Amino acid sequence: AGLAGPRLFGPAAATGELVVSRLPLPAPFQVPLPIPAVLNPVARNPDADRYEIVQREATMEILPGTRTPIWGYQGTFPGPTIESRSGRTAVVVHRNELPVPTVVHLHGGHTPADSDGYTTDLVLPAGGTHTAHAGMHDPAAKVTQVEREYVYPLRQKAATLWYHDHRMDFTGPAVYRGLAGFHLVRDDEEDSLPLPRGERELPLMIADRAFAEDGSMRYPSIDPTLHTVHGVEESYVEGVLGDVILVNGAPWPVAEVSATRYRLRVLNASNARRYDLALDPPPPGGQAFTQIGSDQGLLDAPRVHDHVTVAPAERFDLVVDFGRYPIGSEVTLVNRLGAGGTAHVMRFRVTRRATEDSHIPDRLADIEPLDRTQATVTREFSFRGGRIGDRHGWTIGGHPFSPTRTDVRPRLGDVEIWRFVADVHHPIHLHLVHFRVLSRGDREPGPYDAGRKDTVDLRPGEAVEVIARFDGYRGRYMFHCHNLEHEDMGMMANFEVF
Ligand code: C2O
Ligand code: CU
Numbered sequence: 259a260g261l262a263g264p265r266l267f268g269p270a271a272a273t274g275e276l277v278v279s280r281l282p283l284p285a286p287f288q289v290p291l292p293i294p295a296v297l298n299p300v301a302r303n304p305d306a307d308r309y310e311i312v313q314r315e316a317t318m319e320i321l322p323g324t325r326t327p328i329w330g331y332q333g334t335f336p337g338p339t340i341e342s343r344s345g346r347t348a349v350v351v352h353r354n355e356l357p358v359p360t361v362v363h364l365h366g367g368h369t370p371a372d373s374d375g376y377t378t379d380l381v382l383p384a385g386g387t388h389t390a391h392a393g394m395h396d397p398a399a400k401v402t403q404v405e406r407e408y409v410y411p412l413r414q415k416a417a418t419l420w421y422h423d424h425r426m427d428f429t430g431p432a433v434y435r436g437l438a439g440f441h442l443v444r445d446d447e448e449d450s451l452p453l454p455r456g457e458r459e460l461p462l463m464i465a466d467r468a469f470a471e472d473g474s475m476r477y478p479s480i481d482p483t484l485h486t487v488h489g490v491e492e493s494y495v496e497g498v499l500g501d502v503i504l505v506n507g508a509p510w511p512v513a514e515v516s517a518t519r520y521r522l523r524v525l526n527a528s529n530a531r532r533y534d535l536a537l538d539p540p541p542p543g544g545q546a547f548t549q550i551g552s553d554q555g556l557l558d559a560p561r562v563h564d565h566v567t568v569a570p571a572e573r574f575d576l577v578v579d580f581g582r583y584p585i586g587s588e589v590t591l592v593n594r595l596g597a598g599g600t601a602h603v604m605r606f607r608v609t610r611r612a613t614e615d616s617h618i619p620d621r622l623a624d625i626e627p628l629d630r631t632q633a634t635v636t637r638e639f640s641f642r643g644g645r646i647g648d649r650h651g652w653t654i655g656g657h658p659f660s661p662t663r664t665d666v667r668p669r670l671g672d673v674e675i676w677r678f679v680a681d682v683h684h685p686i687h688l689h690l691v692h693f694r695v696l697s698r699g700d701r702e703p704g705p706y707d708a709g710r711k712d713t714v715d716l717r718p719g720e721a722v723e724v725i726a727r728f729d730g731y732r733g734r735y736m737f738h739c740h741n742l743e744h745e746d747m748g749m750m751a752n753f754e755v756f
Pocket of ligand 2: 652683684685739740741744745749
C-alpha cells in the first residue's frame with residue numbers, strides 16, 4: 259500500500275507515480291521560509307573564488323518535531339548558495355563523505371567538459387570500498403578521487419544556476435535525499451537595473467517529497483520494504499511524485515513580506531513533478547507575475563502571466579507586487595496541477611508597508627538573436643518509453659543511455675536546430691549551451707518558452723524546436739530528460755563538441 263498512487267499522464271498533469279507519506283503531515287503555512295545560507299569562499303585571488311563543500315549525511319527537522327536523515331552539501335538541504343560574478347571563476351572543491359560515489363553538475367553552467375560533472379566522472383566516498391566497481395561502465399571515467407576540484411569559469415550572463423548530483427543511474431535518489439543547491443551568477447547589466455534586491459529577492463527551490471513512518475524520505479528504491487527489480491521498483495519508472503511540497507527544504511512554508519515588489523527566483527528541483535503556479539487570491543486588477551528571467555537569466559523585456567507552468571529543472575524569475583494587496587493579506591502560491599496538499603506551495607503574509615525602491619524597466623537585457631538562417635543543421639530526437647533489457651525504461655532516438663556511444667557531434671561554434679518529439683511529458687535539458695525555443699507544435703513558442711533557456715518542457719504530441727550555438731568548449735557533454743527517474747532509466751545521450 260502507499261506506493262501505488264494514480265498514474266498521471268496527459269498535457270495537464272505531471273508524469274509520475276504518487277508516493278504517499280506514512281506519518282501525519284503538518285498543517286501548511288506554519289514553518290517560516292528558510293533561505294539557504296550563502297557560502298563564503300575559503301580563498302579569493304584576483305580572478306577566482308575558491309570554495310570547499312563536504313557532501314555528508316546529516317539529519318534535519320523538515321517536518322516539525324521529526325528528524326529526517328538527508329544527504330547534503332555541507333550537510334544541509336538545500337545546499338549552501340554560491341554567489342558568483344559573471345566572468346569570475348568559481349573553483350569548488352567537493353569532498354565526498356557520503357556512503358556512495360557522487361558527481362556534481364552545475365546546471366546551466368557554461369563549463370569545460372572535465373568540470374561539467376559527466377555522469378561517470380565519480381567522486382568516490384572517502385570511507386568507501388567502491389573503487390573496484392566505480393568505473394565499470396566507462397573505462398574512460400576518472401574514478402580516483404574522494405575529493406574533486408570543479409572549475410567554473412562562468413563566462414556567461416547573470417542567471418539562476420543550481421548544482422546537483424548527476425551519477426549515472428542514481429541521480430534521482432541522490433537529489434531526492436538532498437543533493438541540490440543554488441549557484442547564482444550576477445553581472446553589471448543586471449545590477450544596473452532597479453529590480454527588487456536584498457531581502458526582497460527570494461530564491462525558491464520547490465521540490466516534492468514523501469516521508470516514511472520514521473521520518474526518512476520515502477523513495478521507492480531506497481525503501482527496504484518494497485520489492486525491487488534490479489534495484490528499482492518497476493512502478494516508479496514514470497517518475498517519483500511526493501505528497502509534501504517543500505520550498506527551500508520546508509513544508510508549505512510562510513514568508514512575511516512588505517507591501518512592495520519581490521523578486522522570486524523559482525527553481526523546480528523536483529524529480530518529476532510539474533507545477534502550474536498562480537496566486538490565490540489573484541492581485542486585484544492585474545496579473546500575478548511579471549516574468550523578468552528564465553533559466554539562463556534576464557529576458558529582453560518583461561512579460562506578464564496570471565499563471566506559470568514550471569517543469570523540472572526550469573527556472574522562472576518572477577516579480578510579484580505585494581503592494582497591490584491590503585496589509586494583512588494572506589496570499590497563497592498555489593499549484594494548479596496539484597490536488598489536496600500538492601495544490602499548495604507556500605504562503606506570503608503581507609504584514610507591513612515599506613518604501614518601494616524598485617521598478618521593472620521595459621528593457622531588461624541584450625540578448626543575442628539566433629535565427630533559423632544561422633543554423634547549419636536540423637537534427638531530430640524522439641523521447642520515448644522503451645525496453646532496457648527485460649524492464650521498462652526510456653530512450654532517446656530509440657537508445658537507452660550509454661557512456662560509450664556519442665549520439666551527436668556538433669562543431670565548435672556552429673548553430674544547430676534540435677527538434678524534439680515525445681510520447682509523454684519530458685523536460686529536456688542540454689548541458690553547456692543555452693538555447694532559444696523556436697517553435698512549439700509547429701507554431702510560435704509557448705508563453706513560458708521565452709528567453710535564454712537550458713531546459714524545455716516537452717509535451718506529448720507537440721514537437722519543440724530549439725536553436726543553440728555550441729560554443730566555448732570542446733568535449734563530451736550530456737543531454738537528457740530532467741525527470742530524474744526517466745534520466746536514471748536511460749533517457750540521456752551524449753553530444754561531443756569538436
Ligand atoms: Cu540539472 Cu544534466 O542536469
Ligand atoms: Cu522524461
